[in-house]
Amino acid sequence: MRIVLLGAPGSGKGTQAQRLQAKYGVPQVSSGDLLRDAVARGTALGLKAKAAMDSGQLVSDDIVLGLIRDRLGRPDAANGFILDGFPRNIDQAKALSKLLEDIGQPLEVVLLLDVRRQSLARRLTGRRSCPKCGAIYNIHSLPAGVMTCARDGTELYQRPDDKEEVIDKRLEVYERQTRPLVRHYTRLGLLRAVAGEGEQDEVFERMESAALTRPVSSAAVRVGR
Numbered sequence: 221m222r223i224v225l226l227g228a229p230g231s232g233k234g235t236q237a238q239r240l241q242a243k244y245g246v247p248q249v250s251s252g253d254l255l256r257d258a259v260a261r262g263t264a265l266g267l268k269a270k271a272a273m274d275s276g277q278l279v280s281d282d283i284v285l286g287l288i289r290d291r292l293g294r295p296d297a298a299n300g301f302i303l304d305g306f307p308r309n310i311d312q313a314k315a316l317s318k319l320l321e322d323i324g325q326p327l328e329v330v331l332l333l334d335v336r337r338q339s340l341a342r343r344l345t346g347r348r349s350c351p352k353c354g355a356i357y358n359i360h361s362l363p364a365g366v367m368t369c370a371r372d373g374t375e376l377y378q379r380p381d382d383k384e385e386v387i388d389k390r391l392e393v394y395e396r397q398t399r400p401l402v403r404h405y406t407r408l409g410l411l412r413a414v415a416g417e418g419e420q421d422e423v424f425e426r427m428e429s430a431a432l433t434r435p436v437s438s439a440a441v442r443v444g445r
């Protein structure tokens with residue numbers, strides 16, 4: 221399984237990547253999580269990334285690409301990966317193709333999670349995350365009064381970039397810089413769009429069928445005839 225999850229902020233990439241990871245044992249490689257980890261550890265790279273993240277802008281390509289290259293070089297990614305939040309623009313997509321070619325792991329599919337803007341804003345303002353294990357929740361679906369992680373009891377937190385004014389900027393950056401990837405991957409024959417509205421289980425099932433259905437190769441069609 222060598223997948224890119226594409227979609228606007230709040231479309232459910234992280235949520236569904238965690239589910240795919242749990243079911244298929246393939247690691248979620250989230251550029252946002254790698255960056256947040258660098259910020260939390262106060263590394264030089266994290267300090268450079270923080271201002272861009274807090275204002276909803278993209279972090280520079282060289283920083284993100286370095287993190288992704290290191291992460292994909294780890295042993296657990298040798299048999300596949302679920303890329304979540306990377307690539308974010310055409311230059312990153314080209315750099316990714318080159319990197320995957322170098323390590324002999326070409327992309328199999330790009331799944332686009334399609335969600336209405338109105339739902340995105342509601343999801344993002346309501347999101348709460350576990351700082352310890354990374355589990356993702358939402359105040360709209362948590363039982364009333366519960367603000368701790370169901371897995372480890374840690375107090376949940378709100379991401380600093382989930383404030384309304386930053387959300388608007390992130391959605392604008394998505395439209396301008398990331399949306400062009402839809403056309404890019406469509407041209408390469410890799411893109412499948414998945415309706416991202418509805419229950420998380422339903423979305424997961426749609427993603428599984430989209431990811432696991434391979435296009436029939438022209439060679440197979442010829443043999444079949």
Ligand code: AP5
Pocket residue numbers: 227228229230231232233234235236251252253255272273274276277278279280281284304305306307308312343344346347348356357358359381390416417418419420423
């Ligand atoms: P990143 O962490 O990648 O954030 P994002 O792409 O903006 O995506 P999100 O994590 O906000 O949303 P998601 O799609 O994962 O949704 P989730 O599953 O959490 O990036 C953050 C920042 O880092 C960027 O702004 C940038 O500065 C930097 N960065 C990261 N990658 C970069 C790159 N490649 N290049 C440059 N800079 C980069 O779900 C959201 C909420 O919805 C949750 O509460 C969840 O419970 C809920 N939810 C999920 N599914 C459903 C459903 N079906 N119905 C109802 N609610 C749902």
